[in-house]
Amino acid sequence: MTTEPDALHTLARTRLPADLADRWTGLLRPAAHLRRAGAADPVVGRLGGLPRLIRPTTWPRAASRRPCSPGSAADGVCRRGKPRWGFLAPRSILRSDPRQRGTTPMHVFLTGASGYIGGTVAIRLRQAGHHVSGLARDPAKAEQLARLGIEPVVGSLDDADVLTARARRADAVVNAADSDHRAAVETLIAALAGSDKPLIHTSGSSTVGMGTEGEASEAVHGEDLLDPGSSWEPDHPVRAARVAIDRLVLGAAGQGVRSAVLCDSLIYGHGRGPGRESVLIAALVRQARAGGVVRQVGPGRNIWSTVHVDDVADLYLRALEKTPPGTFYFVANGEESFGAIAEAVARALGLPGPRPWDPDAPDNVWDPAFARHALGANSRVRAHRARELLGWDPRHRSITDWILRELR
Ligand SMILES: NC(=O)c1ccc[n+]([C@@H]2O[C@H](COP(=O)([O-])OP(=O)(O)OC[C@H]3O[C@@H](n4cnc5c(N)ncnc54)[C@H](OP(=O)(O)O)[C@@H]3O)[C@@H](O)[C@H]2O)c1
Numbered sequence: 580m581t582t583e584p585d586a587l588h589t590l591a592r593t594r595l596p597a598d599l600a601d602r603w604t605g606l607l608r609p610a611a612h613l614r615r616a617g618a619a620d621p622v623v624g625r626l627g628g629l630p631r632l633i634r635p636t637t638w639p640r641a642a643s644r645r646p647c648s649p650g651s652a653a654d655g656v657c658r659r660g661k662p663r664w665g666f667l668a669p670r671s672i673l674r675s676d677p678r679q680r681g682t683t684p685m686h687v688f689l690t691g692a693s694g695y696i697g698g699t700v701a702i703r704l705r706q707a708g709h710h711v712s713g714l715a716r717d718p719a720k721a722e723q724l725a726r727l728g729i730e731p732v733v734g735s736l737d738d739a740d741v742l743t744a745r746a747r748r749a750d751a752v753v754n755a756a757d758s759d760h761r762a763a764v765e766t767l768i769a770a771l772a773g774s775d776k777p778l779i780h781t782s783g784s785s786t787v788g789m790g791t792e793g794e795a796s797e798a799v800h801g802e803d804l805l806d807p808g809s810s811w812e813p814d815h816p817v818r819a820a821r822v823a824i825d826r827l828v829l830g831a832a833g834q835g836v837r838s839a840v841l842c843d844s845l846i847y848g849h850g851r852g853p854g855r856e857s858v859l860i861a862a863l864v865r866q867a868r869a870g871g872v873v874r875q876v877g878p879g880r881n882i883w884s885t886v887h888v889d890d891v892a893d894l895y896l897r898a899l900e901k902t903p904p905g906t907f908y909f910v911a912n913g914e915e916s917f918g919a920i921a922e923a924v925a926r927a928l929g930l931p932g933p934r935p936w937d938p939d940a941p942d943n944v945w946d947p948a949f950a951r952h953a954l955g956a957n958s959r960v961r962a963h964r965a966r967e968l969l970g971w972d973p974r975h976r977s978i979t980d981w982i983l984r985e986l987r
Contacts, residue, residue: 686748698852701729789814
């Protein structure tokens, strides 16, 4: 359903009583305002019930039970004066106001706003009533952000001055551009030191990945692996730098930063911002479309923990508002073998497969390292802290259900 103001206007004209539709131009302004404030979905989702949302909010004088002159009021209640029509926000909108949830609206500076995770988080924060300024290195993407109600900040993770100034100006920072950009993380920590402001850093559960060439592993990882005193190190040196960054972020709690690492598992679902696709699923689909058959690494028995992008965004919101400092979270709700994921992709796209592929095969469209350390690896984690500390209650459970239902 389109949500453009003109369409809203037309809908109002067709669905509202004539006298009320005449007032719609005035009512459109608060509706459009709510859209800009990120409340588009609840409003638009209820357009069919528009007359229920726009109703007399106050009467100049309270409805009186005085007898009316015969026939003057169908329900026998005599109302004096003219009603003032107003927009009654559905409860879902009221709940999205931070003040209604007992928290204060924040200004959040977010990197990666034009990407898959960052864009979805930005939209969720806007819906929750927070102001978001988002880093984008491409001016065209910056314009896209502005259209979504996100204040664009043109710059890159290498622009230390921009990151510092923007982090200091904001009440909180989310780093969702690149889990491996150490210099940006160092800059953000230095900018926030001593402020007690939240710094939510995005990591990825490939850190616990074990390349098994498509075979299953029994190893399941808990969130204590980065606790102070833990000497855990990743299976392969390629993941060590990312883990070191995660430790740096957690350690920032000692410098007066309310830091947290959200270590996302394999994310699925359509992004809500400019970035619509998750990297692993997109790689699988690209290869399948190009080759006409879905591929997996080896037997495809390797298992990944998974999570839906909407549940991810909900957790970022909760972490911003409530995380204790220095907390490491896995972000996952369910797990699946890569073979089952590939099978679902094949069915969704109407292609044969899945068929095994050697990461080193000369006709392999995947980078061999990506195939071995991501598509052919196991990454099994359990996410308890988000539920226990932040009340996270993810709604989506199955990546294969989503693929079969929504992947086209
Ligand atoms: N998707 C997953 O399942 C998943 C799971 C766990 C962890 N992660 C990690 O989380 C991070 C974000 O993932 P994503 O899926 O959201 O990726 P994405 O869709 O590619 O988004 C990354 C965003 O960050 C921006 N960006 C990257 N480098 C930048 C730089 N140097 N300066 C300014 N902006 C920069 C990109 O800008 P442009 O649009 O200009 O390129 C893009 O908007 C990645 O490091 C990824 O490895 C992803």
